[in-house]
Amino acid sequence: MAVFTVAAVLHVGVVLVVHTQTNGYALFPDAQGYESTSARLAAAWRNEGPFETRNLSGLVGSSVWGYPVIMALGRVMTGGGWLAAKTVLALLAATGAVAAHGLALVSARGRKRALVVGLMVGASPSLLLWDAWGLKDGLIVALVLWALLVQTRARFSIACVSTMLGIYACLYLRPAAALFLALALLTRVRLRREYLAGSLIVVGAAALFILPRLMTLLGLVESLEVHDGIRLGFTGGYGSKNVLNHPQYLVALLLGPFPWAFGPETAVPGRWLYIGTVVWIACLALAPTVLRRAWADTHGVGRAAVLGSAAYAAAYIATFGGSFYRQRSLLECVLIILVVLYLPLSPAAAMMRIHVWLAFIAVVAVVHSPYLTPTIWSKLLAVGVIGLAVVLTLVCGHRWGTVRRFRDRRT
Known part of the structure; x- marks a missing residue:
């Protein structure tokens, strides 16, 4: 109950703040479609009653009609509008934190780790943002986590x-x-x-x-047009950015949306995505060690999460690839869960690895960003400062580890 309360307050709070600041206007193109379609469905349900399932595809305009229908049901049940529906969906998405907490307990990882993993999933910046924008990613993550809990x-x-x-x-x-x-x-x-x-x-x-x-x-497939002249197939849909046909988008898949892209053209609400991206990039530093240990856990959620994530990532890479950061939200949450549950390193060693990895990413950022370092001398200076910071971090970490080992021997 404590985990759900914290997650619910965060999800609903961000929904209310974003809705107030945007005057109830949908910021994302998909959210605009969900809002208008759910309003039309809710009005029709109030006047004509429920529709048959086979008619929903034509009414929504898509064969994947689940989310606008659920949003319309939220409108009808609450008697309110888009904000009421988003609030109900945010509460449903907040239950994903409870499922993550249960997965940790079932995997015998202790109550402290279970509490941490529940709070981290409940406070995931990416999921909070998608809920606030009226998108379906939080609901999908909650559904998958509950299904994993029952499977385990x-x-x-x-x-x-x-x-x-x-x-x-x-x-x-x-x-x-x-x-x-x-x-x-x-x-x-x-x-x-x-x-x-x-x-x-x-x-x-x-x-x-x-x-x-x-x-x-x-x-x-190959018959539905997402834009005029662009058919939906295994070629990437919007912009054809799948990684199989366009390997150059692998960087965008792993690191995008780029947190260092602070030019004038990025002064949009999507800039809030950078917070979740930083968390995702930091977790990538621990992924190799964590995935090996999680794969060895056949009784808990470890192997199931790794295998399911691999299948989901393969489908993601083969279709939309680096252009759809929303679809990566499920992988982000699963990786956070695995890092908390299966990290074999001490907190100090884990932070050391994250610092070195983020320093490497920072070097990439300052070299490529014309806004952070506009001249060649500023780029060289930034690289030198980052390198010096890494060296000092490694030296201090080594000395601290030596002091701790010496104290342990004396005690």
């Missing part, structure tokens, strides 16, 4: 039922997240008699519900 904690047959429900919901929200849940479930499969019932549930549900929906979505 419940019996295999119950885990199969919940996973199929989660996959079916994701196919109407974000199909790539369904791939995450499907691959995560594979880590629980065992060649034993008691797992036969769950396997039959998976096969039956996939044949009856999942497969027809997948065929519908695959039939839209």
